[in-house]
Amino acid sequence: MAERLSRDFFNRSTLLVAPELLGKIMVFGSMAGVITETEAYIGQNDPACHAARGKTPRNAVMFGPAGFSYVYFIYGMYYCLNFVTEDEGFPGAVLIRGLMLIEPSPLHLNGPGKLCRHLRITRDHNAIDLIESNLLYVKDSPLAPPYEATPRIGISRGQEKLWRFMVKK
DNA sequence: ACCCCGATCGTA
DNA sequence: ACGATCGGGGTT
Numbered sequence: 636m637a638e639r640l641s642r643d644f645f646n647r648s649t650l651l652v653a654p655e656l657l658g659k660i661m662v663f664g665s666m667a668g669v670i671t672e673t674e675a676y677i678g679q680n681d682p683a684c685h686a687a688r689g690k691t692p693r694n695a696v697m698f699g700p701a702g703f704s705y706v707y708f709i710y711g712m713y714y715c716l717n718f719v720t721e722d723e724g725f726p727g728a729v730l731i732r733g734l735m736l737i738e739p740s741p742l743h744l745n746g747p748g749k750l751c752r753h754l755r756i757t758r759d760h761n762a763i764d765l766i767e768s769n770l771l772y773v774k775d776s777p778l779a780p781p782y783e784a785t786p787r788i789g790i791s792r793g794q795e796k797l798w799r800f801m802v803k804k
Numbered sequence: 805a806c807c808c809c810g811a812t813c814g815t816a
Numbered sequence: 817a818c819g820a821t822c823g824g825g826g827t828t
Binding site: 688691692693707708709710711712 | 820821822823824826
Binding site for chain 2: 674676683684685707709710711712713715717728730732746747748749752787788789790791
């Protein structure tokens with residue numbers, strides 16, 4: 636019986652959490668799927684990180700305890716879902732970019748915008764505690780799929796970092 | 805108050 | 817390669 640991931644799982648280096656989330660089961664309401672692609676965003680020295688220039692109303696949850704959702708609105712039409720990592724006060728998050736949906740029907744959601752659009756994740760789902768919520772959480776899994784690390788997508792700075800993690804086909 | 809541009813996606 | 821579409825955040 637797969638257990639829910641604990642606060643301690645998320646309260647670590649983002650570069651450990653992001654690849655380890657691959658193969659885990661994300662649950663949102665009646666929908667569930669296997670995480671297939673993630674990206675790490677880490678602190679004030681990562682120019683692509685929303686928290687690079689300090690705390691704002693939008694990114695505030697990134698500065699809080701690990702294990703919370705961070706949902707933001709982008710390009711006037713899409714939401715993106717992240718899980719907060721690292722110690723409280725240190726902003727870090729993992730962007731969920733790919734999900735192999737299993738329930739209620741198989742579907743590969745590739746891309747953070749498409750993922751949130753299909754699951755109907757919106758700003759209403761920002762700052763959900765993944766350890767306490769029965770709506771949004773992540774279940775452990777024995778899967779530890781092989782993956783590759785590549786540059787992150789859609790950013791103009793920080794492209795030299797190989798902080799995108801995707802399950803090998 | 806204003807302006808630029810973005811952790812995207814679908815179409816050309 | 818590019819347009820759609822609009823909120824956030826830095827700047828005036």
